[in-house]
Amino acid sequence: MPLDLAFELMMLLTAACALLVSAWLFWHARQQRSMKALAGFGIMMALWCCGHVSVFYGWQPLGKLLILANPLMPTFFLDFAIGFVNQGPAQRAWLTRLAKKRALLYVAAIFVIAISLLGQGGKVLAFGPFSHYFVFSGIGWLNIAYTIIVGILAHALLLWGGHIHRGNRRRSIAAMFAAGAWGLLLASSFIFPSLGLHWYPWPMLLLPSYVVLLVYGVVRYQMLDINAWANRALLWILMTVLILGIIALLSSMAGQFGMQALASVPNWQLWLYSMLLLTLALALYQPVSQLVRRVIYPGSQLDEQRLDDWLQHLAEARDWSELSTIAEQLLRQQMGQAICVQLLPAQQPEQRASGPCIICAYHAGGWQSRLQGFDDVTPSVRLAAEVFASLLTTRCSLLERSLQLAEAERKRLSEQHLVELGGLSAAMAHELRNPLNIISMASAGLAPDRKAMIQSQLKRADRLISDMLTYSGTISVQRQPISVLPLLTSLREQFDWQAVILELRLDETLTIYADPYRLQQVLINLLDNALSFVRNQPDGHILIEANTAGYIKVHNNGPAIPPNMLAQLFRPFVGQRSGGSGLGLSIVQRIMDAHGGHIIHRHNPPWPVTFELYFPKDI
Incomplete structure (x- = not known):
């Protein structure tokens, strides 16, 4: 040239x-x-x-x-x-x-x-x-x-x-x-x-x-979109250089293999034709790949807009239940059939699903997803499910971090609140107990029935003050092995059971790791609450059972807790018990948290009310 x-x-x-x-x-x-x-x-x-x-x-x-x-x-x-x-x-x-x-x-x-x-x-x-x-x-x-x-x-x-x-x-x-x-x-x-x-x-x-x-x-x-263009341009350049080298090699060797017609064609014409074909192939790559995808995966339309829409809707979830609901709705819109979604954070068991299901579970420090029951679906549905499961796995990881940060912030604010409440409670306890002591001494010369009534109300006031100090104070625990049955037997004498039956269903050698004083507080609060509801029933019954895994269950056959109270059951100053402080279950929850365990309410037929305590084994 x-x-x-x-x-x-x-x-x-x-x-x-x-x-x-x-x-x-x-x-x-x-x-x-x-x-x-x-x-x-x-x-x-x-x-x-x-x-x-x-x-x-x-x-x-x-x-x-x-x-x-x-x-x-x-x-x-x-x-x-x-x-x-x-x-x-x-x-x-x-x-x-x-x-x-x-x-x-x-x-x-x-x-x-x-x-x-x-x-x-x-x-x-x-x-x-x-x-x-x-x-x-x-x-x-x-x-x-x-x-x-x-x-x-x-x-x-x-x-x-x-x-x-x-x-x-x-x-x-x-x-x-x-x-x-x-x-x-x-x-x-x-x-x-x-x-x-x-x-x-x-x-x-x-x-x-x-x-x-x-x-x-x-x-x-x-x-960001310029990088996709640059990727295609660099691919074209590299392929052009490679083809130019191959054409030059073939042209130089064509005469030796008897291909005189090829050897006589000028190199620049071979290069020009090759670059034109390469340019045409790259230009047709995208539409041809889309055509092949539609043939292999008919009905599947997973474009960037659809993926962005999925990500936007999944990001709206604020808890696991909401995320599962949104995911199932998106899958139903995409595939035209119901597909269940199971989200399993740490220590949550998997449930059996009757149809196709996407399972996202936390394993070995990370979230993993798998498809279950997709053997008989079309390839397009399975492809869409695999892509959706990948996005859902990422969203689960982000949601878990968000919930952890929110929980850490909640604990920080709760601890700050307790510090302020502790100082206020100590001051109020001091100021309240002085006049209560004066009232108690002044009632000494009254008639026995009036004195008994006043002393009863003074004990109630002292109990409220003690509960407030316990809830607002710092709870520290010294964990040690404790035999549960002897402890429960010693507590039996502290209550007026009247006609209520207390049944202890646990092994004599059962041992858990807990603070003796704090464990006694937990059991007294739960038994006192249960007695207040079953004492007036003709068939009042309380059952305590435990196992070697660190679980203690306290059942009673009193009235079931109303559904509208379940969400705030362990909040302070919330309760149905007449004459109670509303702090009993809140104190129990704080003690269990200090042990690294937890307390949950369950409906465990035939028992209307069950509180399950869990104490970790390790010290």
Whole structure:
């Protein structure tokens, strides 16, 4: 290929690349002033290259105008640099003022261009393979000097921005410097003839890569969709290089294997045909892959919009039950059939499902998902379920962290509240017990029935004060092995059972690890609560059973707890018991938490009310 034609083709290719990326920037960065300036830089690059082509074809006035418009290129780039650097925490007042006066930069550039045109800042000569080539002369060197100075200012501003910015913006600046160094290396050969060095500008043949690398280096960290385009472009380049090598090898060896027709075809024609076929294959790859997907997975339409919609709806869940409900609704909308979803945080058993089910469980420090009952479904349904299960697994992990943070914050606020309540309770207890003691002493001389009534109410008041101090104080435990049956037997004598039956169903040797005093508090509170509800029943019955796994269950056949109270059962000052403080179950829960265990309410037929205590085995 003639060298002048090669140079002309590279100039046209550079112009085409610059126009394409500028159009892309205008379309995708309509709201970003700095990106528009970068698009302007690309347009000026395209016009500058078209100026050279115009000179080649003898259109000298147009060619000189476009080439001498050179100062607008760094001016657009300086405008871009001002807007790109002056963002976020790095904003500076002087940059803001400069940005408001950016029009003066363009006026100065146009002034230099006008002087260059009026002063005949260049001429056209012939050298080497070129019959027409533009070189700078006279006032044209002012044009070149101004262009270089503005370019240096723009890159100096970017260098300063690289020191004050962090993250992706700093990475973009580093990429711009790498592309700028590459562009300087390529463009330096353009002015050799202007210096009297009539060398062929070989580096200019690679100029198309400069504008593409520059724009890609800027936007790859700012716009994610450009990376998908770059992935396809790099694939095309690598495949092109590979095919060119294979074609060259086949062409050189074709004659040795008797394929004279192939050997006689010029290499450039083979390369051209191969690149055309490769370009066509890459262009058809996406629609063909979609067609194949529809054939293999009919009915499956999993596009980015659908996945974003799934993620958005799953992110609305605030607890496990809500997440499971939302997931089942999304699956029903996508697949047209009911598919159950089981979310199993740590220590939750799996339930048997009759139909297709997605199970997300926490195992070995992470969330894992699996499909169950999908053997007879269509491939499209299974594919959609697998993709959905992957998204659901990620959401489970995020929800678990969110719940853990919320629980930690709740505990922090609860502890802060208890500290404040503890100080207030201690002061109130001191102030209340003094008048109560005076009342008790004053009642000593009253009639026995009045004295008994007053003493009863004083005991109740003292119990309320004690419960308040216990709830608001710090609960510490000293865990040790305790034989449960002897402890329960000793507590039997502390209550007025009347006609209530107390049944102990546990082994004599059963031992749990707990604080003796705190365990006694727990059992007294639970038995006292149970007695208050079953004592007036003719068949009152309380059963305590335990096992070696650390569970103690306290059953009673009193009235069932109303459903509207279950959610606040362990909250302070909430209860149905007449004359109670409303702190009994709250105190029990705090003691169990201090042991690292828990207390839960269960409906365990035939018992209307069951409280289950769990004490960990390890000390």
